[in-house]
Amino acid sequence: MLFAVRMTVSLPPDMDPDARVSTLAAEKEYAQKLQHTGEWLHLWRCAGQYANLSIFDVIDNDRLNELLWGLPLFPYMDITVTPLARHPSAIG
Numbered sequence: 414m415l416f417a418v419r420m421t422v423s424l425p426p427d428m429d430p431d432a433r434v435s436t437l438a439a440e441k442e443y444a445q446k447l448q449h450t451g452e453w454l455h456l457w458r459c460a461g462q463y464a465n466l467s468i469f470d471v472i473d474n475d476r477l478n479e480l481l482w483g484l485p486l487f488p489y490m491d492i493t494v495t496p497l498a499r500h501p502s503a504i505g
């Protein structure tokens with residue numbers, strides 16, 4: 414099942430600098446692992462914003478929910494999820 418997920422990040426301005434560095438490193442490792450396994454198909458920066466637009470290919474809604482809750486940055490994210498269906502004019 415394909416999902417478009419938009420994640421907007423708001424880190425607290427007073428976040429401990431070490432916690433910030435370690436959380437961002439953990440997020441990068443988590444995101445890259447899921448890209449290697451194929452569940453996180455695309456990861457794009459929304460230009461000029463601390464936000465990304467991602468495409469996930471997961472077995473079901475529960476798996477997507479599990480992945481999103483596991484994001485190290487999850488407590489600092491606003492997330493919107495859009496389930497995707499095939500477009501009738503798509504050729505690919």
Ligand SMILES: O=C(O)C[C@H]1C=CC(=O)O1
Binds near residue numbers: 420440441444456464
């Ligand atoms: O920077 C972001 O968009 C937030 C997050 C999503 C993947 C990742 O490595 O960081």
